[in-house]
Amino acid sequence: MASTPRVVIVGGGFAGLWATRALARAAVQITLIDRCNHHLFQPLLYQVATAGLSAPDIAAPLRHILRRQRNVTVLLDEVTAVDTDAQQIALHRHAPIDYDYLLIASGATHAYFGQSQWAEHAPGLKTLDDAFAIRRRILTAFERAEAESDPQRRAAWLSFVIVGAGPTGVELAGTLAEIARHTLSKEFRRIDPSQARIVLAEAGPRVLSTFPEQLSDKAREQLQALGVEVCTGQAITAIDAEGVSFADQRLPARTVLWAAGVAASPLARTLNVPLDRAGRVQVQADLSVAGHPNVFVAGDLATLQQDGKPVPGVAPAAKQMGAHVARVIRSRLAAQPAPAFRYSDVGNLATIGRMAAVVDLRGLRFSGLLAWWFWLAAHVFFLIGFRNRLVVLINWAVSYWTYQRNARIIVGTRSETEKPP
Amino acid sequence: MASTPRVVIVGGGFAGLWATRALARAAVQITLIDRCNHHLFQPLLYQVATAGLSAPDIAAPLRHILRRQRNVTVLLDEVTAVDTDAQQIALHRHAPIDYDYLLIASGATHAYFGQSQWAEHAPGLKTLDDAFAIRRRILTAFERAEAESDPQRRAAWLSFVIVGAGPTGVELAGTLAEIARHTLSKEFRRIDPSQARIVLAEAGPRVLSTFPEQLSDKAREQLQALGVEVCTGQAITAIDAEGVSFADQRLPARTVLWAAGVAASPLARTLNVPLDRAGRVQVQADLSVAGHPNVFVAGDLATLQQDGKPVPGVAPAAKQMGAHVARVIRSRLAAQPAPAFRYSDVGNLATIGRMAAVVDLRGLRFSGLLAWWFWLAAHVFFLIGFRNRLVVLINWAVSYWTYQRNARIIVGTRSETEKPP
Numbered sequence: 075m076a077s078t079p080r081v082v083i084v085g086g087g088f089a090g091l092w093a094t095r096a097l098a099r100a101a102v103q104i105t106l107i108d109r110c111n112h113h114l115f116q117p118l119l120y121q122v123a124t125a126g127l128s129a130p131d132i133a134a135p136l137r138h139i140l141r142r143q144r145n146v147t148v149l150l151d152e153v154t155a156v157d158t159d160a161q162q163i164a165l166h167r168h169a170p171i172d173y174d175y176l177l178i179a180s181g182a183t184h185a186y187f188g189q190s191q192w193a194e195h196a197p198g199l200k201t202l203d204d205a206f207a208i209r210r211r212i213l214t215a216f217e218r219a220e221a222e223s224d225p226q227r228r229a230a231w232l233s234f235v236i237v238g239a240g241p242t243g244v245e246l247a248g249t250l251a252e253i254a255r256h257t258l259s260k261e262f263r264r265i266d267p268s269q270a271r272i273v274l275a276e277a278g279p280r281v282l283s284t285f286p287e288q289l290s291d292k293a294r295e296q297l298q299a300l301g302v303e304v305c306t307g308q309a310i311t312a313i314d315a316e317g318v319s320f321a322d323q324r325l326p327a328r329t330v331l332w333a334a335g336v337a338a339s340p341l342a343r344t345l346n347v348p349l350d351r352a353g354r355v356q357v358q359a360d361l362s363v364a365g366h367p368n369v370f371v372a373g374d375l376a377t378l379q380q381d382g383k384p385v386p387g388v389a390p391a392a393k394q395m396g397a398h399v400a401r402v403i404r405s406r407l408a409a410q411p412a413p414a415f416r417y418s419d420v421g422n423l424a425t426i427g428r429m430a431a432v433v434d435l436r437g438l439r440f441s442g443l444l445a446w447w448f449w450l451a452a453h454v455f456f457l458i459g460f461r462n463r464l465v466v467l468i469n470w471a472v473s474y475w476t477y478q479r480n481a482r483i484i485v486g487t488r489s490e491t492e493k494p495p
Numbered sequence: 496m497a498s499t500p501r502v503v504i505v506g507g508g509f510a511g512l513w514a515t516r517a518l519a520r521a522a523v524q525i526t527l528i529d530r531c532n533h534h535l536f537q538p539l540l541y542q543v544a545t546a547g548l549s550a551p552d553i554a555a556p557l558r559h560i561l562r563r564q565r566n567v568t569v570l571l572d573e574v575t576a577v578d579t580d581a582q583q584i585a586l587h588r589h590a591p592i593d594y595d596y597l598l599i600a601s602g603a604t605h606a607y608f609g610q611s612q613w614a615e616h617a618p619g620l621k622t623l624d625d626a627f628a629i630r631r632r633i634l635t636a637f638e639r640a641e642a643e644s645d646p647q648r649r650a651a652w653l654s655f656v657i658v659g660a661g662p663t664g665v666e667l668a669g670t671l672a673e674i675a676r677h678t679l680s681k682e683f684r685r686i687d688p689s690q691a692r693i694v695l696a697e698a699g700p701r702v703l704s705t706f707p708e709q710l711s712d713k714a715r716e717q718l719q720a721l722g723v724e725v726c727t728g729q730a731i732t733a734i735d736a737e738g739v740s741f742a743d744q745r746l747p748a749r750t751v752l753w754a755a756g757v758a759a760s761p762l763a764r765t766l767n768v769p770l771d772r773a774g775r776v777q778v779q780a781d782l783s784v785a786g787h788p789n790v791f792v793a794g795d796l797a798t799l800q801q802d803g804k805p806v807p808g809v810a811p812a813a814k815q816m817g818a819h820v821a822r823v824i825r826s827r828l829a830a831q832p833a834p835a836f837r838y839s840d841v842g843n844l845a846t847i848g849r850m851a852a853v854v855d856l857r858g859l860r861f862s863g864l865l866a867w868w869f870w871l872a873a874h875v876f877f878l879i880g881f882r883n884r885l886v887v888l889i890n891w892a893v894s895y896w897t898y899q900r901n902a903r904i905i906v907g908t909r910s911e912t913e914k915p916p
Contacts, residue, residue, distance in 0.1 A: 110905065111634060111638065111903070111905045112903075112905070128549040128550065128551050128552075129549065130549050130903075131549075135682075135903045137679075137682040137683065138682060138903065141681045141682045142681070147684045147685075148684075149641075149642065150635075150638040150641075150642070151642070167642055168642055213532060214571075217532065217571040220570075220571075221570065221571070221572070221588055221589055223590075258558075260562045260563070261556075261558040261559060261562045262558065263567075263568045263569075264568075482532070482533075482551075482556045482559065484531065484532045484533070
């Protein structure tokens with residue numbers, strides 16, 4: 075008896091989840107492995123970090139999303155190694171699992187350009203835990219400023235530096251400016267939160283460098299209108315608990331957020347295949363790995379050139395890659411040839427803050443209020459099967475009209491300083 | 496110039512917040528001090544622990560609640576000592592603060608009857624951090640059971656013991672039964688969550704001992720109908736990582752939750768006044784402390800006999816005490832006599848689970864579905880100024896009809912096992 079082909083998918087992000095769903099009717103048995111119990115709608119993670127949304131608004135348990143897809147088993151575990159010869163993966167908690175087809179879609183984490191000591195002072199934003207840590211730092215900084223009587227130290231608590239002006243950095247900076255100027259106004263008695271300094275530091279020459287230059291300019295204008303100091307062409311040379319240093323100046327700031335470097339998941343290294351500088355796997359045209367036609371890499375962990383430029387590390391590309399891997403597996407099972415992967419660029423959006431965004435739809439470019447509404451509609455629409463789109467919309471509508479942010483709750487402070495009882 | 500009288504209020508729970516609000520028009524300057532940045536609607540905390548609600552649904556920043564009350568300064572800090580002679584309190588982070596009137600309402604925490612080694616195996620439920628820890632344990636237990644191949648060890652992961660059958664223990668047990676039987680059904684491939692064992696262990700003779708006996712019986716019936724094993728008259732003699740022991744039996748269970756003992760905040764000890772066995776302050780008829788007419792204690796930290804029985808440690812009593820202290824302070828400022836505190840018993844409610852509750856309204860007693868609707872209406876109504884009553888209602892309505900629980904997201908696992916990067 076020929077047994078059902080075993081497909082192992084590592085990572086329940088956009089690539090892994092889309093591949094899993096696209097195999098719903100295939101005669102395979104799928105094991106989906108993730109370290110977290112939830113799929114995360116990462117494009118809105120900055121809203122959790124800035125207390126606009128709470129975690130369940132943008133995350134749903136993988137088991138719940140896939141409960142009706144009977145050919146999937148979800149495992150909460152971490153893959154420790156891949157043995158492509160034995161066609162087996164090793165897990166932290168479970169026994170090793172054999173595969174006939176393997177998709178690795180474990181994504182990326184933040185990287186500090188070799189300056190790992192910066193990590194403790196400048197947290198990045200990739201997971202819900204990261205988002206809670208950043209929320210805690212931001213809210214605590216205003217509290218510390220209120221408690222501080224020395225003007226210089228108070229100013230340092232009211233100074234926020236965001237390193238990196240890609241989409242995440244721009245979102246964080248714009249939202250922080252809104253919090254300082256509107257959300258927290260009237261709540262403090264000693265400090266004026268609107269005096270907070272929000273600095274967006276970018277080593278390159280412009281913000282949102284993956285957008286056309288005219289939209290970068292628009293984004294800079296909108297950021298400045300919100301009260302953000304945009305500081306391009308200046309690389310950070312040091313980050314410590316007291317602030318950041320550039321080549322020729324020092325900026326005291328007690329809150330530094332990292333939105334600059336990205337590094338591929340370390341799992342790529344266990345594959346023994348060539349990686350690019352960021353640790354990503356150079357995949358074949360069908361998204362398989364050189365020398366291993368039944369091993370695929372998709373999402374942020376994969377790098378692929380198309381028409382002379384790299385496929386970008388964005389959610390639509392990850393979804394398309396995941397779905398493509400499923401298509402290749404189905405073709406192989408039917409002994410048919412599979413087409414090469416083609417990234418279909420649906421456009422590029424970035425939000426900047428209240429009523430400010432930039433949109434680039436294959437050359438149709440616009441910014442400002444209209445772009446913001448477009449961004450909002452697209453993101454609410456794509457919040458997949460979370461059955462709380464309505465709640466998210468209400469939360470947003472309320473916070474839009476009142477400038478309030480619902481989730482301004484500091485939790486988890488104890489665990490940072492002392493062991494739980 | 497006579498300076499404005501300084502009122503210091505320690506604790507932003509029901510007693511402290513109600514006292515603060517009741518002094519809104521008094522010619523005093525108030526400093527409200529809390530370790531947390533939020534007021535917590537504690538009666539619904541078990542819903543956060545069981546993933547039915549998310550933190551912002553039941554918590555709101557104290558600063559935000561009080562932003563328009565200009566005579567209040569909110570400090571995020573911890574009181575380390577009270578010097579009643581110097582009329583000064585010492586703080587962890589701020590300089591000491593002088594007071595003319597002091598209200599201590601720092602509440603209670605859980606106590607383990609001197610068995611502090613039980614704490615790590617049987618977390619209690621008092622703060623949002625506690626709720627997240629319990630949520631993590633519950634959700635992780637089902638994941639571990641799914642990963643476990645040994646039947647005995649799997650059964651231990653699927654066994655849950657709740658120690659103490661007061662309102663919190665009953666709520667946790669009933670909700671856990673609902674999660675196991677309904678919420679998680681169909682999501683696992685190896686285990687059947689409805690096989691989970693939920694044991695409610697109570698040393699005393701009945702559940703909900705502060706209710707009339709007939710309602711205790713009703714509660715027990717409703718718990719059993721939900722699938723909870725109610726185990727009264729059996730004191731726990733040991734708790735460890737593998738389970739619990741009674742006098743004559745051992746129950747393997749990897750998840751034990753503590754809803755039994757309560758101990759007053761340790762701040763009471765620094766007052767040098769007589770305390771009861773649970774560490775609470777025996778207050779005078781006007782809620783002041785013996786020998787210190789300008790120092791008051793209210794809420795769970797205070798103990799007071801009325802008509803031969805103690806005023807219960809419930810939210811309405813705390814609110815009434817807080818408002819009474821404000822009244823006494825206003826009377827003193829006007830050089831008028833203040834009446835003694837009288838607790839007005841508005842009734843006693845406890846929810847058991849889906850459509851099950853008991854209600855005792857001054858002798859009008861009912862249980863079941865009607866009691867549940869009454870409980871729901873009362874709790875939504877009392878969710879003070881959180882501007883998200885609507886969202887809470889929608890969340891509840893959706894989870895009621897779908898049996899789903901929105902907030903089943905495991906976060907914070909890393910911080911328990913390793914230091915953040």
